[in-house]
Amino acid sequence: MSDSEAVQEARGDMGATAPINLLGLPLARMQILFAELGEKPFRAQQMLKWIHHAGVTDFNEMTNFSVALRQRLSEIAEIRPPEIVAQQDSVDGTRKWAVRVEGGGLVETVLIPDGQRATLCVSSQVGCSLDCSFCSTGKQGFQRDLTAAEIVGQVWLAINSYDAFQSGKGRVVTNVVMMGMGEPLLNFDNVVDAMDLMMEDLAYGISKRRVTLSTSGVVPALDRLADVSDVSLAISLHAPNDELRNQLVPINRRYPISMLLDSARRYIDSRSDKKRVVTIEYTLIAGVNDSTELAAELAELLQGYPCKINLIPFNPFSQSDYTRPSGNAVSRFWQVLVDRGFIVTVRTTRGDDIDAACGQLVGDVVDRTRRSARYRDSHKPQPVKMLG
Numbered sequence: 028m029s030d031s032e033a034v035q036e037a038r039g040d041m042g043a044t045a046p047i048n049l050l051g052l053p054l055a056r057m058q059i060l061f062a063e064l065g066e067k068p069f070r071a072q073q074m075l076k077w078i079h080h081a082g083v084t085d086f087n088e089m090t091n092f093s094v095a096l097r098q099r100l101s102e103i104a105e106i107r108p109p110e111i112v113a114q115q116d117s118v119d120g121t122r123k124w125a126v127r128v129e130g131g132g133l134v135e136t137v138l139i140p141d142g143q144r145a146t147l148c149v150s151s152q153v154g155c156s157l158d159c160s161f162c163s164t165g166k167q168g169f170q171r172d173l174t175a176a177e178i179v180g181q182v183w184l185a186i187n188s189y190d191a192f193q194s195g196k197g198r199v200v201t202n203v204v205m206m207g208m209g210e211p212l213l214n215f216d217n218v219v220d221a222m223d224l225m226m227e228d229l230a231y232g233i234s235k236r237r238v239t240l241s242t243s244g245v246v247p248a249l250d251r252l253a254d255v256s257d258v259s260l261a262i263s264l265h266a267p268n269d270e271l272r273n274q275l276v277p278i279n280r281r282y283p284i285s286m287l288l289d290s291a292r293r294y295i296d297s298r299s300d301k302k303r304v305v306t307i308e309y310t311l312i313a314g315v316n317d318s319t320e321l322a323a324e325l326a327e328l329l330q331g332y333p334c335k336i337n338l339i340p341f342n343p344f345s346q347s348d349y350t351r352p353s354g355n356a357v358s359r360f361w362q363v364l365v366d367r368g369f370i371v372t373v374r375t376t377r378g379d380d381i382d383a384a385c386g387q388l389v390g391d392v393v394d395r396t397r398r399s400a401r402y403r404d405s406h407k408p409q410p411v412k413m414l415g
């Protein structure tokens with residue numbers, strides 16, 4: 028039997044003979060695939076449940092499929108999660124993974140438990156091209172976009188890491204933020220497919236209020252997002268004026284603050300739920316953007332804007348000269364905003380003992396690989412626990 032158009036489309040850029048990784052197929056595309064195989068649409072629903080509810084990756088374990096169907100699936104498809112190469116556990120319960128993807132690239136995924144909530148920070152690209160001045164990932168340059176399977180696969184591996192598929196242990200992941208490595212809107216289609224699966228009841232069933240896409244400001248893509256997704260939105264602002272933001276977030280030179288805030292407002296205004304607001308992310312860097320004058324300017328900029336503000340004290344990393352502001356500086360900045368009536372949270376530092384700054388675990392693994400080549404026989408203690 029020759030491969031159908033649906034099979035070829037599902038393969039995407041992976042080549043004519045590559046197996047389709049079913050992990051990243053949203054329901055609609057899974058249904059098309061099964062229809063092309065001559066199967067009823069409910070088979071697609073069963074497949075999603077096997078993969079995302081039961082964590083099954085072997086077609087032979089799918090006992091409600093005929094032997095012939097399992098055989099055909101094994102000829103054209105696979106279910107392949109990304110591979111964990113390193114894992115770190117913080118004393119505060121934060122767990123961080125370095126994940127190897129097709130072609131050898133590494134990305135990071137972090138799970139941050141907080142009471143009843145557990146937020147998974149998911150990566151969308153290997154590296155990043157946008158080179159924000161305070162970002163460890165930006166220093167690594169851009170390698171490639173992740174596939175939808177590699178993005179939603181980070182949710183899969185987090186659950187699997189706790190042996191929690193069908194175990195009755197409760198939900199390992201209650202919230203997702205697309206805030207790991209990469210700019211999600213520069214990998215638009217794959218990120219939208221992956222987020223669809225995160226929200227799909229037959230997969231992870233996470234509410235649209237609990238799946239958040241964070242962007243540094245790719246305005247044309249943000250305008251498109253309103254037509255195809257209903258996730259929550261966060262803007263990485265980090266400065267109240269274009270002069271400063273141009274230095275911190277270079278894409279601001281192309282899409283300045285006013286364009287970005289207007290686009291985010293259009294997104295929010297087009298939601299059926301009128302209570303939605305934009306989360307404004309503001310990384311506080313000592314002596315750069317943490318003065319009370321800049322806090323007042325930020326308050327002026329956002330007056331009347333439907334938002335809440337999340338202040339993130341900078342996490343220092345080795346290639347950066349920036350430093351974290353003092354607790355007093357963070358409090359003063361926070362107070363100015365609160366006094367102007369804003370809802371403001373300060374991200375508490377989590378996972379400090381496992382290098383909380385995004386991109387650092389990957390840096391450690393890459394660095395370890397290089398050192399290993401040079402010092403093959405040395406037994407220096409290493410900060411990461413290698414799994415593979």
Ligand code: SF4
Binds near residue numbers: 159162207208210
């Ligand atoms: S902050 Fe985000 S958009 Fe900017 S370089 Fe880092 S990963 Fe890329």
